[in-house]
Amino acid sequence: MTSSLTDTQAVPRRKPTAERDGEFGPGLDRAMLEWARRRPDDGFVVGVALRLRGPKPSPQRIADLVRDRLPLLPALAEHLDGPPGQERWSRFGSFDPAHHVHALDLGSASSRPAVELLANTPVWEDRPRWGLWVTDTQREDEYLLTYRVHHAAQDGLAITHTLGGLFDARFPAAPATEAGGAGTWATGPPGTGDRLLAVADVSYDAMRAIAKAEGTTLHDVYLGALAGALRSWPAPAGRSGCAPVPVRVPFSVRLPSERQDRGNRVGHARVFLPVDEPDARRRLAGVVAQTGRWERERTRRVLDRMPARMLDEQIAGSPDPGDALACATSMRIRPALAFDGSPVTGAVALPPLSAGHLFTSVLCVHGSRATVAFTARQADQHVRELPRLWEQEVARLATATSH
Numbered sequence: 001m002t003s004s005l006t007d008t009q010a011v012p013r014r015k016p017t018a019e020r021d022g023e024f025g026p027g028l029d030r031a032m033l034e035w036a037r038r039r040p041d042d043g044f045v046v047g048v049a050l051r052l053r054g055p056k057p058s059p060q061r062i063a064d065l066v067r068d069r070l071p072l073l074p075a076l077a078e079h080l081d082g083p084p085g086q087e088r089w090s091r092f093g094s095f096d097p098a099h100h101v102h103a104l105d106l107g108s109a110s111s112r113p114a115v116e117l118l119a120n121t122p123v124w125e126d127r128p129r130w131g132l133w134v135t136d137t138q139r140e141d142e143y144l145l146t147y148r149v150h151h152a153a154q155d156g157l158a159i160t161h162t163l164g165g166l167f168d169a170r171f172p173a174a175p176a177t178e179a180g181g182a183g184t185w186a187t188g189p190p191g192t193g194d195r196l197l198a199v200a201d202v203s204y205d206a207m208r209a210i211a212k213a214e215g216t217t218l219h220d221v222y223l224g225a226l227a228g229a230l231r232s233w234p235a236p237a238g239r240s241g242c243a244p245v246p247v248r249v250p251f252s253v254r255l256p257s258e259r260q261d262r263g264n265r266v267g268h269a270r271v272f273l274p275v276d277e278p279d280a281r282r283r284l285a286g287v288v289a290q291t292g293r294w295e296r297e298r299t300r301r302v303l304d305r306m307p308a309r310m311l312d313e314q315i316a317g318s319p320d321p322g323d324a325l326a327c328a329t330s331m332r333i334r335p336a337l338a339f340d341g342s343p344v345t346g347a348v349a350l351p352p353l354s355a356g357h358l359f360t361s362v363l364c365v366h367g368s369r370a371t372v373a374f375t376a377r378q379a380d381q382h383v384r385e386l387p388r389l390w391e392q393e394v395a396r397l398a399t400a401t402s403h
Contacts, residue, residue, distance in 0.1 A: 022258040028303060029080055029263050030087050031311045033152040037084070043195055043353035043375065045122050045129075046156075047148035048163060048333070048364060049115050054342025056143040059101045060183030061176070061340065062132055065166060066097035068174035072165045075262035076100075079128045080152060085308060089262065092128050099127060102188035104135040104146075116197040118146045119350040119375060122189045129153045131188060145339060151352050154262065156331045156362075157252050161260040169338035196378055199348055200387030201371045202394050210394070213401035214281070216288045219330050221397065222363045222372070223249070223291070224284030226328055227273035228393030229386050231283075244272035248324040248357070249291070253300040267299035270324060280393065280400050323356065330363035337366070351375045359383045361390075 036044040070077055077095040080087045104121065106114055114135045123129045129150035136143055147163060154162065210221045230245050247270075254265035274286035303311070329351075337344035348371050349362035359376040372390055376383035 022255075024258055024263065024265065025304065026080065026087065026089055026263060027306070027308055027311050028265070029089075029152045030085060030308065032264060033080060033087060033150075034084060036150070036152060039354070041194075043119075043351075044151045045148055046151050046154075046159070046352045047118075047146060047350045048159060048331075049118055049144050049146040049348045049350060050163070050167070050337065050344045051137070051142065051144055051346035051348075052339060052342045053142050053345050054340070055141065056134060056136065057145075057340060058182040059098065059103070059134075059185050062101045062134070062145075063097040063183060064177050065174040065339070066100070066132070067177070069166050070097075073162055073261050075153070075158070075259075076128060076130065076162070078262065095128065098183060099186050100131045101183075101186055102131055102133045103185040104133050104188075106135065113197070114144055115146075115199065115348050115350070115373075116195075117191060117193075118144070118148070119197040120191045120193050120195055121146075121148055122192065123148055123150055124189055125150075131186075133188070134185075146350070148350065151264070155252070155254075155264040155266050156250070156329060157254055157265075158261055158263065160331050160333050163333055163337065164335050165261065167337040167339055167344065169336040169343065173340055194378055195353060195375050196381065196384060197350070198374045198384040198387045199371060200391040201346075201369055202391055204365055204368050204370045206398050207370050207394060210284075210397050210401050214284060214288070216284070217291075218332075218365065218370070219363075220284065220288050220291055221394075222330055222370075223247075223271065223273065223287045223328060224280070225390050225393040225397060226361065227275050227277075227283045227287060228280055228396060229389035230273060231275040231278075232389045232392075233386060234382065242276045245275050245326075246270055246272050246324045248327045250327070250329045251294050251296065251299075253296045253303065255300075265300070265303070267294070267296065267303070269294050271328075280396050284397065325359075326357050327352075327354065327360040328362075329360075330365070332365040347371065349373045353377070359386070361386070 077092055078089050079092040080089055082088050123131050131148050133146040207218050207221050211218050249269045249271045250266045253267055271290050274283050277283045277286055347364050347366040349364040351360040351362040351373055353360050353375050359374050361372055361374045363372045372387055374383055374386050
């Protein structure tokens, strides 16, 4: 998932037809699809779980919403298909929103959190690679509505754009279809169950105050806190606890004039988190010194001109365990979200996980909250400690920068 705290673009109120300008080549999307074929055990399906307060909608009602929003979000009806290495985007001839609306029944015997089960839910490959899942929570009059999509179809900015296009609270309610009725839940592919998900939630205002005090961004504060969390965390085998830790940090190179709802327009930077620095503010400064050097325009030109084989090789090399311990990125959903008057009260990112990384973390900012999610393989249960340590580090930075 790749966004690096790039705000959701302003979604127009209504458009009778989709904008087709701003198209860009599918080279990076093809490469990610090939990467997924070579590494079938990796986690290439990503998304966001939204928590809503209100009555749970029917599958027909959700399908009505998707159908109504298609002029804004044509990618939902498009499929990346063709011979390997030659895939192209095209309209899926038999597209039906109802085929993408699922229910996740937790069952009385499930001991795992709903968001962790959702983080292990794949999507079908023989149609547009996305789905919406509805799940009950333990609270009355509350449910989860989760958007899942293959990373070859959308990066982090395209995901936040899609969420805004579907659920922007300023939009009028979608009209009901003439057929009416409750409809039925589509059958989703079985979950894998091989990844954990651990979450921490902090005040957006607290992070923003740190960023303002230090003259930097929320994304840098997130990475600075991650450096502090890793400093307090037992070092994984084979790594020194007193040496900077390399992580891969995606950043968006998508232009406002380009399509916002489809594909991948990202670069990747290798950032060394200064876990060897004992002072929290100096750790943050060490992060800022690196993130200010990203060459977005150069990266965009390289992506547009690089032959497919070289692009594939470059992507395939990024999850090498020697390259980086983890991947860390962030996303921001700016508009208030709601569905049929039920407000979204929380948002949790469901990150990808590639073979060479111990974990992936994603900061998701929506409303007044900033929620960090870590995913790793079930064998790496010690990763569950990182959200708590990250939250403690945000508090430490808040104290250090308030004087």
